[in-house]
Amino acid sequence: MRVVATSCCGEYELCSEGGQYFVLRAAGDSHEETARGRFAQAAHVWEVLAAQHSCTEDEALRRRRWRPTR
Numbered sequence: 461m462r463v464v465a466t467s468c469c470g471e472y473e474l475c476s477e478g479g480q481y482f483v484l485r486a487a488g489d490s491h492e493e494t495a496r497g498r499f500a501q502a503a504h505v506w507e508v509l510a511a512q513h514s515c516t517e518d519e520a521l522r523r524r525r526w527r528p529t530r
């Protein structure tokens with residue numbers, strides 16, 4: 461199995477194996493498969509899922525960065 465792309469925080473991984481592509485979603489210690497097919501299909505699913513990610517670390521960072529100094 462080869463990881464083609466990893467989304468923010470490693471939540472979703474786009475992987476290839478045996479000429480097929482699939483998306484793995486991090487679920488606790490393991491991964492669950494969310495899509496499988498040709499590259500265009502799996503990559504599209506990966507992109508859509510990755511775009512829905514709301515990053516708590518980003519939010520925390522933003523809050524820190526924009527917090528008034530006084």
Ligand SMILES: [Zn+2]
Nearest residue numbers: 468469515516
């Ligand atoms: Zn993130």
